Amino acid sequence: MVKNILLSLLLTTIVVQSGFKTKTQLQRLSEGYVDFEPPKVNKQKVLKIKKEC
Numbered sequence: 001m002v003k004n005i006l007l008s009l010l011l012t013t014i015v016v017q018s019g020f021k022t023k024t025q026l027q028r029l030s031e032g033y034v035d036f037e038p039p040k041v042n043k044q045k046v047l048k049i050k051k052e053c
Contacts, residue, residue: 020026 015026020029
């Protein structure tokens with residue numbers, strides 16, 4: 001059990017150090033997207049959210 005925990009911790013550390021900090025980035029990688037561009041965001045929606053804050 002200790003080996004499994006240490007292996008999980010090691011793999012998590014490698015993934016985070018590689019720059020995959022969000023679930024979305026990891027999911028895109030697992031689906032075969034290798035361009036690593038962030039998903040497109042609706043600018044009007046972002047502006048609306050900023051105005052509310």
